[in-house]
Amino acid sequence: MYKVGEFVFDYQRAELGHQGQVKKLEPQINELLKLFVENPGQLVTKEQIIHLLWPNRIITDDAFRAVIKKLRRSLGDSAKEARYVRTLPLKGYILIAEVSVLPSKARPLNHLRYRLLSIIALILLVLFYLFSGGTVIEPKLEALTKVAGSEVSPSFNSKLNHLLYSHRAEKDDYLQLYTKSLESGEITQLTFGEANFANAYFSYDGSKIAFTRSTATTSDIVIADYSPQTGLTNYDTLPQAVSSQRYLQSWRANGQGLYLSDAKKPLTPQGIWYYRIDNQTLQNITSPGGNGGGDYFARESHNGRWLAVLRNSDSQSHELLIQHLASGELSHITLLPKAFNRLVWQQDDESILLSSFHSDFAQYNLTEYELHTIELDIPHLNDVFYGCGKHCFYARQHNGNYLDLQYLANPFSENSVSHFGFHTQLGAQDFPIMDKISDKTYFVTKQFGRTELIAADRQTSRVLHTFPRDSDFSALQLNAEGRKLAGIVDGRLFVFDLEKDAIKFLTTSLEQVTTPVWVSNLDNLHYARLEHGSPVIYRYELDTQITVREDVGYFAKIKVSSSETLLLDDALQAWYQKDGKKRLLAKLQSVSSNRWLMRGEWLYYTTRKENLAYLERVNVYTGAIETQFLAKNRYRLNFDLSTDAEVMLAVRSLLAQSDLVKIEY
Structure with a gap:
């Protein structure tokens, strides 16, 4: 634990305390501040920071400047009137504030004060609720499907106002594809037969659906035309050389192709691929190294400018990477506090919603370069699949007994x-x-x-x-x-x-x-x-x-x-x-x-x-x-x-x- 100027920095808790207030630090900002406090008054180069936060990565200047800006904002500092982090042009940065080490067992006064104030505030809130007849605002949950059985791998198209999902009523049933109109409530079964139909995604304009069809002996990625009146027509199966040992991820925003990921293999990190439909070409998009699982999820923004990727960089580290498609540059690289396994873009393409299997949710804002956790006390909620507003999303909820x-x-x-x-x-x-x-x-x-x-x-x-x-x-x-x-x-x-x-x-x-x-x-x-x-x-x-x-x-x-x-x-x-x-x-x-x-x-x-x-x-x-x-x-x-x-x-x-x-x- 460190005293940094007017702040108390707790690296183990990723907390920064100041005048009775304690705030959590993002993982990257926590690591960056630790680098500075371990080298007070010394030059910390841009190369040192990149090596610490983005090892073996090529990043944009915007992404680098964003973490410095967020650190300064956390410290109430500015580049023009620096009291904590001073910029040395073309050289790097120096922590100019006084730094001292606090006893590890000691709890800072402002931290204890913050805890005490929190307890008092909680008591007052409870008393207000009990004696004023007030109500506590809780998250609102509305069921979009109410069918006996299990709905998995959901998708949604806002232009059609249609849900798309796989469903089975009994454990040994095959998964079949269904759509539901949220306007009329009508449910339509799209597939039949002795095969599992899953991992289905609407194209962005709603005119096509891509899905996986698997039996005991084969697994294919299929593209079909879709309309609410005729269902699925004009089926086209991807070549086995393309779909073998790869998972379907999502559509390109312009509808011209699909994103795929490598199947999981020991010692081989997964990568992301792009398959162009008209000429049947396959292009490698990411090829991560290291000992992690690699890139396991990818989604393109609605405007086609960005590709967001979830990466497992080592056994316990996960990252959100956002690539600018036109230039190929990584514009955003953010360490994630949880192993999020799914993401969706909000409709304005300015933020991303993330979810984990264990009911963890977060939102990343591209403009602010900041990740905010979403605190929801709703059990067994996962698989976010649509952002319906600043404080609204669609997801899947199960009973937890599987x-x-x-x-x-x-x-x-x-x-x-x-x-x-x-x-x-x-x-x-x-x-x-x-x-x-x-x-x-x-x-x-x-x-x-x-x-x-x-x-x-x-x-x-x-x-x-x-x-x-x-x-x-x-x-x-x-x-x-x-x-x-x-x-x-x-x-x-x-x-x-x-x-x-x-x-x-x-x-x-x-x-x-x-x-x-x-x-x-x-x-x-x-x-x-x-x-x-x-x-x-x-x-x-x-x-x-x-x-x-x-x-x-x-x-x-x-x-x-x-x-x-x-x-x-x-x-x-x-x-x-x-x-x-x-x-x-x-x-x-x-x-x-x-x-x-x-x-x-x-x-x-x-x-x-x-x-x-x-x-x-x-x-x-x-x-x-x-x-x-x-x-x-x-x-x-x-x-x-x-x-x-x-x-x-x-x-x-x-x-x-x-x-x-x-x-x-």
Whole structure:
């Protein structure tokens, strides 16, 4: 914590306090101010700032000047009469205000005063409400659809005043496309047949619809003419060379083409592509580097001037990039406080609405270069798809209950299993693990606005640890003795000691780690760390707390015997190795250690072919592969098997009741 002139700067909280008032700082401004206070009275060059805020990026001068302007505005400063940040032409900037370090445990007087004033204001507000008969203004929610079942991948065209969405009434039904006129209320089914129709988008003028059609064997991107009178006509399927391994994103504003994104692949960041319809050409728009997931969402402004892109730049960093299409320059680059997964342009093209799966919303203003969070106490609200005004948008709301855990017989077992059942708690349960010694089950659940690590038996369940609501788990594993859990949450590897009820993080947010696997009969843990785009296996010894670098180019290795090893390489190929010789077994679909495991001489793993889920296994000695069907429309494929491989514990997808809604706030 620092005293900067008349301000108190709390970097950990991203807060700036002044005369009893405390305000939050945007992530970029927080980092920039920290750079200055760590170098008081010293020259900070433009190159230093760009390297800190936009590593490996080319940005416009407008974007650079905007962050300096926002910092000065936060400090009540100006370039002409600088009291905090002075400009040295052609050189850089100097923090000229006095800087001192405050004790870390001390809370500044103005911060405490602010808290006290906030409490008093809250009490007065409550008293006013109770005794004056006043009302508290709350966000207004209006249902746009009220059909039993689930509506997903919504779109809206303001010229037609029509909704477009995919719907199914039961979990195992195919998704079909529907439109609804908000003027007449009439609902029209556009597609039929044994295929899933989803990710549909109106062209900006409403004359065409692009969508994805998928079956168990094929997935196509289709363009069709649309009118309210005739529905869909004149279908045109994109070439497989274009649509294969790419997702449909959105239309070009002029209707001449589509934006696509790369499908997710391990070690390969996603990029954005543009497909021009008339000459069937494909152009790469973005090609991000680094260890992040890359560019996963793109939308063009209504006037065709800007392209907004959401980027995962590393394991925990997300950015909003806005490119000026005519010049190709990045005019806006903003660090995001949350992992927003969807955006829409407001009709005036001066601001962008963003949403996350966990009911987080924000608005970015292009003129002010500022991001403002939108505080809404509405559960299970996501997928913003239309901006209907300064304080108005359309989104999707579901009931929050979309994943359960299911016990069932191993589909490959020849024996009957007497116990079946479900963990049918509210919320969403995932990453199931069966204790091989007791009858306990461990899993992760999202409910009541939080993420919890749970231990359960047949009668009771207990919360082991509570994480923030938007925490993202990618793995959970139990050691052979049933005493310790290892997992990855928000990109960090942790170990939870079940005897001490204590959690310990082993890696930082700056590292990118995956695939934790316990070493049999030892208190050692293997995991993979991504280094320069390649996985490297590390061994962590819990007793000595020593980390050892072991193998390059592999995500996992499991000892089958003293001379036999199972390896998973960087192409997700599983290999059987004996006495230094390797034999290919199978290609897996996921690096997650909750998607595959060894039992006896079999490697079990889950796969998905479009909307169909399967359990497969390969014999490590003979190479024989067997396949069993699991379910339709199952999209979370984490599982576990009992020690004797007779019982399977799997994640079961539910039909989360959902509707499209209008929010005014």
